[in-house]
Amino acid sequence: MKKEPTTTSARPVAAGLHMQWIDYCGDVLWRTAATMDTLRERSDNMEEHEKAGMPPLLHFNAEEVADAHDFSPPSNYRLLHITRCGTDGLERFVRPDAAPVIVVDPRAGHGPGIGGFRRDSEVGMALREGHTVYFVVFDPLPVEGQTISAVVESVARFIAIVCRRHPRQQPIVYGNCQGGWAVMMALSHCGRRTGLAVLNGSPLSYWAGAPGVNPMRLGGAFGGGAWLAHLAADLGAGRFDGAGLVQNFELLQPEAVWKKYDGLWAQPEREHDRFLEFERWWNAFYFLGREEILSIVRDLFIGNKLERGQVVVDGHCRADLRRFATPLVIFCSWGDNITPPHQALGWLRAIHGSTADLVAAGQRIVYLIDARIGHLGIFVSADIALHQHRAILRHVREIQSLPPGLYQMRVDAGGGAVFEPRRLEDLAFDPQPPGFAAAHELSEALDALYGAFLSPWLRLVASRESADLLAHWHPMRVSRQCWSPRKVAAMAVLPRLKEGARAAAAQPAQRDTNTWYRLERIASDAVHDGIQAWRQWRDLAAEAWFLWLFGASVSGVPKPNPPNVASKCATCSARHLGAGATGCCEFSEHCAILSGSPA
Known part of the structure; x- marks a missing residue:
């Protein structure tokens, strides 16, 4: 008996995926060129702003x-x-x-x-x-x-x-x-x-802050306190480069940095104007004076003296x-x-x-x-x-x-x-949790040693020329200016490269329906989640080590073992590991992490 031929959709599906792959590769080429050219525009905007004297970036x-x-x-x-x-x-x-x-x-x-x-x-x-x-x-x-x-x-x-x-x-x-x-x-x-x-x-x-959620407050303790800011201001010949503060902000939440650049690459035509608008402000790095930054670090962020009325305003x-x-x-x-x-x-x-x-x-x-x-x-x-x-x-x-x-x-x-x-x-927010007073004492001791033995010599050695050189080669500036044709001549081809690849660009609606693009977005989300998971582990580990190193000196009891950092909300059982996760309940009567006690 003669068998009837079996119909299958494998060949049309394979052919469709093949055509989508060709379209996807061309679109990737254009998106990459468009993203690189946007980064070139950012560096040009940064240079123009600096040449103009860095005026305030107001819409008004x-x-x-x-x-x-x-x-x-x-x-x-x-x-x-x-x-x-x-x-x-x-x-x-x-x-x-x-x-x-x-x-x-x-x-x-x-x-x-x-x-x-x-x-x-x-x-x-x-x-x-x-x-x-x-x-x-x-x-x-x-x-x-x-x-x-x-x-x-x-x-x-x-x-x-x-x-x-x-x-x-x-x-x-x-x-x-x-x-x-x-x-x-x-x-x-x-x-x-x-x-x-x-x-x-x-x-x-x-x-103050939630354990494992607000790690910035711990930075001064692990760095030894105010002496690092003192060192940076001395090397800057009396000026503290604000680019370092912006860099710390990015390091605080690296998954957000990934999302910013990945979002531009995923939809460059949609994100172009918004990206450049924000980056005009984000990459305008200003300086603070040595005495100013030391007062901010010593008296406020590490000393926490404002709420105790110990900050002198005008000399008396x-x-x-x-x-x-x-x-x-x-x-x-x-x-x-x-x-x-x-x-x-x-x-x-x-x-x-x-x-x-x-x-x-x-x-x-x-x-x-x-x-x-x-x-x-x-x-x-x-x-x-x-x-x-x-x-x-x-x-x-x-x-x-x-x-x-x-x-x-x-x-x-x-x-x-x-x-x-x-x-x-x-309002069950403890403004003076355990450990920070000890970190403040350590900061004062190390800063006094630095001020007595190293600072005078660095002030003699540092000059305006050496300070300007350090500022010029700061990673935050280099990572932006490396896209400038004035710094790297090869970047001058980026506008032509973008125009040459424009014919291969997919329309946003077509791009969103492309199977390979959707797989790319799934992979990108996985990378984002991986970076976020590492950052959450880093923050929880930092909190645990901080309590182990500094927490016991306040109460006078023996140092505890590193605490269990897997804190949970006692009401909803949600793990409070990232920014915004505490939104399920407002105060610590429901949430153990807000009162600083691991669940």
Whole structure:
């Protein structure tokens, strides 16, 4: 009996995969060329910005109101008045009767602009809500011998200038990240106050954090403390290169660096403009003065002296947060591994002790916590600007009229807000966990030895020429500038290479349906997850070793064995290993990791 031929789809499927492979290879060639050319554009933008003197990267036009170079003591800070919003015309909404807004940007290695380099930003929302806006910026180089006290005094004088320009309305002052502690110190002495202070991702309890989730607070201990910053500033001939701070930020979460570049390579036509817009700010590396960075490291991040009122501001007056009388809004996020809610809120109990003490002081403090946004997203996310930042401005009068006490602000999808009373006693964030006092003592001892025996010799040897050479060859700069045709002549062919490969580029819709592209994305996700798993192990191991090395010296008991670092939430059993994972529950009554006790 004759058998009928069997039909099969193997050949059409194989043929389809073969054609998809050809299309995929051509698309990979174009995507690679387009990505490399984007990196060339980034290096060109970086060079042009440096040649222009590295001005603030604002989306808005501004005029200078005051220059702190003329103050006594001087600093490299300047006060700008935002005059218009490009072609968007947001300045037309400004009302004379609205309180002015002052935005103080952070000094953390980058240049100023994070609060206003996009239309939908803190500056943009303030203009849209009718407020006259001022922006505090700083120059790339510090004044010789600039101190943290000079910076705080400059911010205080800028606030006073705005108050004189708007005598009928007390200003609203935004402090972004490190700009937050500058605002707090400026307003916590000499009876100064404003209409409202808003701290966005601002650390004030520098030792606080969730074990295994916030490793940055441990860095000073493993490095031996402030002497490394002292060494870097000496080698820089009195200047500390902010590129090192940006590098530390990237090392903190390496999977995010992979995702940034892989996202550009996966969809270069879609990511091109967004990548270059952010990188203009991210790769503007500014310098800090030796005295300034040493005060920041010694007194704040390692010494944790601010909440104890031990930071001297102007030679005779200390920044006492108990005297801070301005209504306060604190915005933080569980997804922020730079300034977690522990560091943003932990200082409240250290300062006021109890809710009754807070009420007796006549202070009103409002906090709002996002579930997942990361540190930079607090400032640059358009969704956050349109939602949380806009809601804060819309409810300023309501915040100012609240009875003294602590409140949690909850914002709904339409921008409405409710203020729920809270108790300080329920904020179970320990601002002084075990081990950090011992790490501080070690830092002081090593820094004293370095200052006595090595620093004087390095100051004699280091010159401006040697410092500039070190800055030029810093890995953060070399990794960017190596794509510049001015540095590497072969990079001049990248635009032609991109154009030559354009014919092979796939349309985004076709690319997404290509089997080989989807396999590539699966492999990329696996690499991302692998880097993330290694980083989580690194952070958990660092926490365990920190407790083993430093934790016992506080209590006087024998050193414990390295702790079990596999912490879990007691309620949902989720492993809290990454940024944002703590969003399932708010405070430590439900989550062991937030109170520092392994589950």
